[in-house]
Amino acid sequence: MNKQTLIDNLNQDLASELAAIIQYITYAAKVTGPYRPQLAQFFLAEIADEQLHAQFLANKITFLGGEPTTQPSKINSPHTNKEMLEELLEAEKKAVAAYTQRAKDAEAFGDKGLQIQLEDMILDESGHAEEITRLLREWPI
Numbered sequence: 001m002n003k004q005t006l007i008d009n010l011n012q013d014l015a016s017e018l019a020a021i022i023q024y025i026t027y028a029a030k031v032t033g034p035y036r037p038q039l040a041q042f043f044l045a046e047i048a049d050e051q052l053h054a055q056f057l058a059n060k061i062t063f064l065g066g067e068p069t070t071q072p073s074k075i076n077s078p079h080t081n082k083e084m085l086e087e088l089l090e091a092e093k094k095a096v097a098a099y100t101q102r103a104k105d106a107e108a109f110g111d112k113g114l115q116i117q118l119e120d121m122i123l124d125e126s127g128h129a130e131e132i133t134r135l136l137r138e139w140p141i
Contacts, residue, residue: 001108006106009105010061011066014069015069018069018072020050024047028041030084082136092126
């Protein structure tokens with residue numbers, strides 16, 4: 001694992017975190033129906049973790065000599081509450097997979113601190129995915 005590849009991969013992760021922040025903000029605004037107060041609050045509460053992840057990644061990219069991206073990954077625009085939850089669940093699952101690979105990359109690069117931080121981020125994203133899965137488990141059609 002060379003430094004530039006690691007920087008590039010971390011920038012992809014940063015783009016995903018920026019997208020997650022935007023998703024949670026806009027989905028909180030778009031949610032409707034009888035579950036609106038609870039879902040809006042749930043979405044807004046997730047922003048803090050995603051923001052911390054984005055800040056960590058931007059700092060690490062800069063430390064490694066790279067330029068942090070300011071462009072989020074592509075964001076879909078679902079129309080129903082269930083579609084929003086499904087989009088977020090997919091994004092959280094992708095984040096877990098990406099950070100799992102990135103932790104391996106950090107180990108290969110020899111950066112134990114980065115590896116451990118990424119593993120902590122896997123824990124955060126896994127928790128988010130589990131909570132969304134629980135919300136969807138008995139979602140009315």
